Amino acid sequence: xxxxxxxxxxxxxxxxxxxxxxxxxxxxxxxxxxxxxxxxxxxxxxxxxxxxxxxxxxxxxxxxxxxxxxxxxxxxxxxxxxxxxxxxxxxxxxxxxxxxxxxxxxxxxxxxxxxxxxxxxxxxxxxxxxxxxxxxxxxxxxxxxxxxxxxxxxxxxxxxxxxxxxxxxxxxxxxxxxxxxxxxxxxxxxxxxxxxxxxxxxxxxxxxxxxxxxxxxxxxxxxxxxxxxxxxxxxxxxxxxxxxxxxxxxxxxxxxxxxxxxxxxxxxxxxxxxxxxxxxxxxxxxxxxxxxxxxxxxxxxxxxxxxxxxxxxxxxxxxxxxxxxxxxxxxxxxxxxx
Numbered sequence: 001x002x003x004x005x006x007x008x009x010x011x012x013x014x015x016x017x018x019x020x021x022x023x024x025x026x027x028x029x030x031x032x033x034x035x036x037x038x039x040x041x042x043x044x045x046x047x048x049x050x051x052x053x054x055x056x057x058x059x060x061x062x063x064x065x066x067x068x069x070x071x072x073x074x075x076x077x078x079x080x081x082x083x084x085x086x087x088x089x090x091x092x093x094x095x096x097x098x099x100x101x102x103x104x105x106x107x108x109x110x111x112x113x114x115x116x117x118x119x120x121x122x123x124x125x126x127x128x129x130x131x132x133x134x135x136x137x138x139x140x141x142x143x144x145x146x147x148x149x150x151x152x153x154x155x156x157x158x159x160x161x162x163x164x165x166x167x168x169x170x171x172x173x174x175x176x177x178x179x180x181x182x183x184x185x186x187x188x189x190x191x192x193x194x195x196x197x198x199x200x201x202x203x204x205x206x207x208x209x210x211x212x213x214x215x216x217x218x219x220x221x222x223x224x225x226x227x228x229x230x231x232x233x234x235x236x237x238x239x240x241x242x243x244x245x246x247x248x249x250x251x252x253x254x255x256x257x258x259x260x261x262x263x264x265x266x267x268x269x270x271x272x273x274x275x276x277x278x279x280x281x282x283x284x285x286x287x288x289x290x291x292x293x294x295x296x297x298x299x300x301x302x303x304x305x306x307x308x309x310x311x312x313x314x315x316x317x318x319x320x321x322x323x324x325x326x327x328x329x330x331x332x333x334x335x336x337x338x
Contacts, residue, residue: 014113014123026126030106032155033128040148042104042130047087049108053079055090066111080110084129092133100134139256142289143263149293150269162295164272167279168257169286171238174250175277178243179221181214188212193226194280197294201227226278232261234275260289 011017018026056067056079068080081087084105092098106128113121130148132141146164153162172193176186192207201223208214208222228234235257244250257275264270281290 012123014121016122016124029156030128033106033152034104036148036151036155037104037130039151040102040130040144042102045088045091045103045105046107047081047084047091047105050078050080051087051090053077056082056086066113068110068112082111083109084127085131088129088131088133098133100136102130102132104128104130139260139263139289142256143260143267146264146269146273146291147267149291150272153293153295158295162272162293163274164269165274165276165279165292165294166257166289167276168253168289170249170253170288171257172253172277172280174244174247174253175225176222177249178247179225180218181222185212185214189214189222190280193222193278196226196278229274229276229278231270231273231275234277235261256289 050070053067053069054077057064067082070078070080084107088103088105092101106126108124109127110124111121113123130145132144146166149164153159172190173186176189177183181189189208189212192204192212195207196204205216205219205223208219209216228237230237235254238244238250239254245254261270264273279290279292281292
């Protein structure tokens with residue numbers, strides 16, 4: 001008889017048990033966020049933890065491969081929710097009588113990330129969503145979201161230690177179009193640009209040209225723009241470029257951001273934002289302004305692919321030592337989304 005395999009009692013990779021001090025801190029964070037959401041008129045809606053696979057398919061671009069599919073047991077084909085946004089969109093489609101709503105939802109989502117490969121990523125983690133749906137004056141909801149974000153992070157004790165990065169999908173698409181990116185490659189090139197906060201431009205360019213078939217001169221033109229950051233000064237730089245200013249996507253995106261900057265100034269949060277052309281977000285359902293918050297010390301060290309490969313070799317040589325990246329059960333697993 002073959003020897004029995006010893007069973008190790010543990011949680012699945014990419015998950016953790018919540019207890020003790022972690023629970024106290026988590027509850028305080030959730031209470032702070034909930035108070036801000038309610039103060040802005042948010043009502044909570046709870047959707048199922050799994051959805052029909054067809055509803056989730058095709059919404060997340062290259063990240064669709066990270067969706068957890070449930071085993072087919074002879075009924076409806078379902079998947080665990082990847083985020084809280086698509087289930088809310090499904091709820092809205094089923095409740096067409098709803099004209100305007102501010103909704104929040106704090107719940108777990110599931111992604112088949114590789115914790116060992118993507119430091120800090122969990123497979124089960126919390127998202128805290130605040131969504132504004134309906135017909136409103138242009139850029140008012142977007143500006144309110146930025147205000148909500150600032151109130152949340154100030155309330156959590158991080159005042160003056162965070163930056164709200166923002167960009168506009170139409171501006172990014174316009175830059176790609178003017179630089180010569182074929183229409184069928186815009187989304188995949190966008191996914192590459194979105195990695196600039198994790199790897200150097202040289203590695204992003206290599207992915208564009210060698211893996212995704214983009215011509216080198218087009219990638220170089222993109223590189224001249226996506227490294228830029230600012231506020232109104234960067235917007236003016238874009239407006240003063242004749243090639244960009246003639247693009248229809250650019251016109252709409254720049255008009256939106258110009259108006260949004262006015263609202264942010266009125267809300268007294270303009271100093272908290274950074275207009276960052278490298279912010280892309282790979283999900284296909286983004287069409288307008290996109291945001292991301294970075295706190296001091298939270299951004300990972302940017303390493304080249306060669307450095308990452310060297311780190312991987314060092315880990316393989318370290319026999320008998322537990323790979324700390326393999327089980328990130330002590331990592332923060334809460335994400336704020338809007």
